[in-house]
Amino acid sequence: MEFDWGYFVSLFSMADFWKACVTVICLSALAWLLGMVLGFFLATAKLSTLAWLRVPASLYIWFFRSIPLLVLVVFVYNLPQLFPASGALLSQPFYSGLLALVVTEAAYMAEIHRGGLISVLKGQREAGRALGIGPIGLQRLIVIPQAFRISLPTLINEYITVVKLTSLVSVISLTELLTVGQRLYAQNFLVMETLAAVGAYYVLIVTVFGWALQWLERGLDLNRRTPAALGDVEVARLRSTLPAAALRPAQVPTRGAAPALQLRGLHKRYGNHEVLKGIDLSVASGEVISIIGPSGSGKTSLIRTINGLESIDRGEIVLFGESYINAGEHPNSGRVRQGIRRIGMVFQNFNLFPHRTLVDNITLAPRYHGEPAGLSESRALALLDKVGLLAHARKYPQQLSGGQQQRVAIARAMAMVPDVMLFDEPTSALDPELVGEVLKVIRDLANEGMTLIIVTHEMEFALSISDRVIFMEHGTVAFDGSPTALRSDPAAQRVRRFVGLEEQAPVELSQPALASGH
Incomplete structure (x- = not known):
């Protein structure tokens, strides 16, 4: 039996397939985003020193990584039999499938996030603590941005996995790509042509969203961020705008002896x-x-x-x-x-924040503690000028030599006066x-x-x-x-x-x- 190319091509103008594509995109995107958020909290709990957080998170991850998704999808869809109150929501295949996907993906993404979190160097946390930044601020400003960059390639790969896993939701009659295809070849028996079209739709979704997420990954790649040094004219202009008060001395206490x-x-x-x-x-x-x-x-x-x-x-x-x-x-x-x-602290290994420019490194703690942005930036530029690095103000730490990085670390500590x-x-x-x-x-x-x-x-x-x-x-x-x-x-x-x-x-x-x- 020959492959019916005319029929195969005609499937790409079928409205039911495009509607199913929208369903797959919505289901996979929501499952990925919600699973990523829930997974982060699970990863944080698993890394906690508190047993009442660590043990439940570890059990959750172990259990839901062990349960086949297909079993979980069917179980969630039939959950209203045990809890009738959930029927209004879970009797709808989309929400049943979404819940099953989120619960499963959270367990996998927790391990991805955990890998990112433990990859952030201990010195980064210590540098934040030495600047008086609290635990929540430390996570928000220093740890999570770095951990997310580390985890992003694996998270992108997990999104592709989620897109393909949406096909399992067809067992509860959600009208997604595989369900549409099954209905068609049950009528015309053109199985190969129909499944080839289903596969092509999945490839299209993965390709488009894969490119978009890879663009995000490239945008966050610090190795691609190589701003040039400021020219002499711009350095002179900046220096002329710095107020004399920007570099106020340490407040020597008048507390007697x-x-x-x-x-x-x-x-x-x-x-x-x-x-x-x-x-x-x-x-x-x-x-x-x-x-x-x-x-x-x-x-x-x-x-x-x-x-x-x-x-x-x-x-x-x-x-x-x-x-x-x-x-x-x-x-x-x-x-x-x-x-x-x-108390200012300068570390042996610099411990500058790699995801922030030199100016951002210096202004981070003062702004966290409530100093106006304009004043903190003026002081940061003045301090960079003091240590001979004003021309490099917009660069990232990895663009500097070790000696230059240590001078920036001194300036960062001095910014707290x-x-x-x-x-x-x-x-x-x-x-x-x-x-x-x-x-x-x-x-x-x-x-x-x-x-x-x-x-x-x-x-x-x-x-x-x-x-x-x-x-x-x-x-x-x-x-x-x-x-x-x-x-x-x-x-x-x-x-x-x-x-x-x-x-x-x-x-x-x-x-x-x-x-x-x-």
Whole structure:
């Protein structure tokens, strides 16, 4: 039997098929969108530390990924037999099919979203917390935009799957493409021609909407966003419009003799390993302190406790004479978040927000905290000018070198007008030739009277800039003194060896070793 091409072509002018196309598009689009939203909440719940959220979400995902969609479609359509009140809605095949598709797709999309959420680097969340952004703002402004970009290719593929799955709803007599085709070939027995046309309609829908979603994916692709640097004329124009007040200095507190920061008996452990063993430290306003020491001595853990990125097991942190963090205090408490806004943090790995331009990176936190958009942008441009990057204001972080990114990170922290700045090994992730440009910015801040606490391996820089040098070893402060005292104090011999100011004593070989030639 020959293929009837005339009949096949005639099916593309049939109104019933085009109406069925509209049904498929509406059903698949609604199922995809609703499933995507519900799936996101399921993914968030599954990642929660709260068992009462995590366990039900995990069970939902496990159960509905295990049930065949065809079984679920028939079950939902007959659900009014158990719950007559649902009959008005679920007796309609479209809504029964939609509910079954949404319930199923939410389980699959939850895993897609979960993959996107866990792919967002931990440092992104920490950078947001260090800027005083709350949990909801953190998700809305930082995590979800990045996770969505990561998940989008798989979500697009899932839409194509949903379009094809709509054919299963034909079992409950929804007038979609397969149902129309079945009715036709039951009358004329032209099965091959009719199913070929049904397949062509599905290909058309998938192709058109696939292109549209891929266009969206390309639009969100950060690698395609490569704005050029501003020209000299535009930079000069921008610089001339910046008000002098845009770069206001840190608000040095007038609280008598109260230190800027006091650490009282800080203890911190990870499991059985105690990394901080009763740290006591006082930092005066305007003082520059460098924290040095061998790897694993607790330097980074100490600085991360100061702005709430790590909890403390015992002790207290006092900020300008007021209790700021106590042992066991929740990092999202109002008092802690208020204190965090007075403490700027610059990370080892920059932790800039890749989906935002440099200006947006700097204005994000001030605007979140209620600062007018015009003022925050003026300050952002002034800060970029201060760190020598005004010409790159409209670029994205991935377009910059490591040294440039770290300077932007410093500008972002300064936009909050902090009273204290923390630097966690700010040059360790940089190539040697890029270190100098970052250290110059830090030195300028020190010369302006900013209170700085710097964890660093740049020993020469630490000795040249610091009022005091803190040497940590085995979770304790082994030395606390000025660079002059470090060079002369007999008790600082270990520190001098560490920073290279004193030669290591030569190792004397025993006679047997000499005799053996080893």
